[in-house]
Amino acid sequence: MQHNDGTGRLSSRPPAADDPFGRFERLYVEAERGEAEVPWDRDAPHSLLAEWTARARPDGSGRTALVVGCGFGRDAEHLATLGFATVAFDISPTAVRGARRRHAGSPVRYETADLLDPPADWLDGFDLVLESMNVQALPAELRARAIPAVGRLVAPGGTLLVIAAGRRDGEQVDGPPWPLTRAEVDAFAAPGALTPAQVEEIVVPDGGLRWRAEFRRAG
Numbered sequence: 001m002q003h004n005d006g007t008g009r010l011s012s013r014p015p016a017a018d019d020p021f022g023r024f025e026r027l028y029v030e031a032e033r034g035e036a037e038v039p040w041d042r043d044a045p046h047s048l049l050a051e052w053t054a055r056a057r058p059d060g061s062g063r064t065a066l067v068v069g070c071g072f073g074r075d076a077e078h079l080a081t082l083g084f085a086t087v088a089f090d091i092s093p094t095a096v097r098g099a100r101r102r103h104a105g106s107p108v109r110y111e112t113a114d115l116l117d118p119p120a121d122w123l124d125g126f127d128l129v130l131e132s133m134n135v136q137a138l139p140a141e142l143r144a145r146a147i148p149a150v151g152r153l154v155a156p157g158g159t160l161l162v163i164a165a166g167r168r169d170g171e172q173v174d175g176p177p178w179p180l181t182r183a184e185v186d187a188f189a190a191p192g193a194l195t196p197a198q199v200e201e202i203v204v205p206d207g208g209l210r211w212r213a214e215f216r217r218a219g
């Protein structure tokens with residue numbers, strides 16, 4: 001029997017309930033050996049991020065950015081070109097090594113870290129935090145912890161940008177991945193901390209949904 005491992009590929013191995021993140025590291029290891037492809041491995045930044053930066057024109061000089069679940073660093077490198085002092089992290093050490101190799105000489109600091117247990121000095125730490133396509137790959141019980149964990153990384157006066165696949169209310173999905181509902185996107189807002197600035201629901205050519213949502217933290 002084949003199982004969708006939540007990364008867009010089929011695996012003969014079912015996801016282990018006690019190791020929810022292990023499938024990512026396994027995929028990156030297999031890809032390094034040439035036995036698999038990482039479906040989100042692209043040279044260009046995510047188009048919804050590139051559009052947002054072209055529109056918002058954020059000036060990163062003297063400001064910091066953090067990229068959650070950075071994979072091979074396509075989005076982190078983009079933010080660095082805008083002047084942000086950028087840190088990018090992933091739970092997969094193989095992905096992080098791959099990002100460092102791929103972008104040798106890059107100013108981006110690539111780190112292995114777990115969103116659910118980040119270094120203490122990252123809390124309230126970054127002027128711009130990017131969460132793109134990661135939370136949707138986590139099962140509901142982890143997602144409920146991951147959403148507030150993302151918000152805790154935003155500095156006072158900072159911005160959180162969330163990019164995600166979306167699903168309509170009542171639409172059933174047999175994840176992983178589990179595209180986010182509007183309520184899950186709204187949950188990134190944290191009372192007294194993050195407030196929504198703009199939530200865009202984007203219909204892509206195949207009729208699917210994407211979210212691009214921007215939240216701000218008061219200074």
Ligand SMILES: C[S@@+](CC[C@H](N)C(=O)[O-])C[C@H]1O[C@@H](n2cnc3c(N)ncnc32)[C@H](O)[C@@H]1O
Pocket residue numbers: 007021024025040041046068069070071074089090091092095113114115116132133134137
């Ligand atoms: C679907 S991929 C998206 C990668 C990247 N954000 C992109 O859009 O190209 C999800 C990424 O999140 C990472 N990840 C999963 N759980 C994580 C966690 N708890 N902390 C940090 N990274 C995590 C995975 O290793 C993987 O690289």
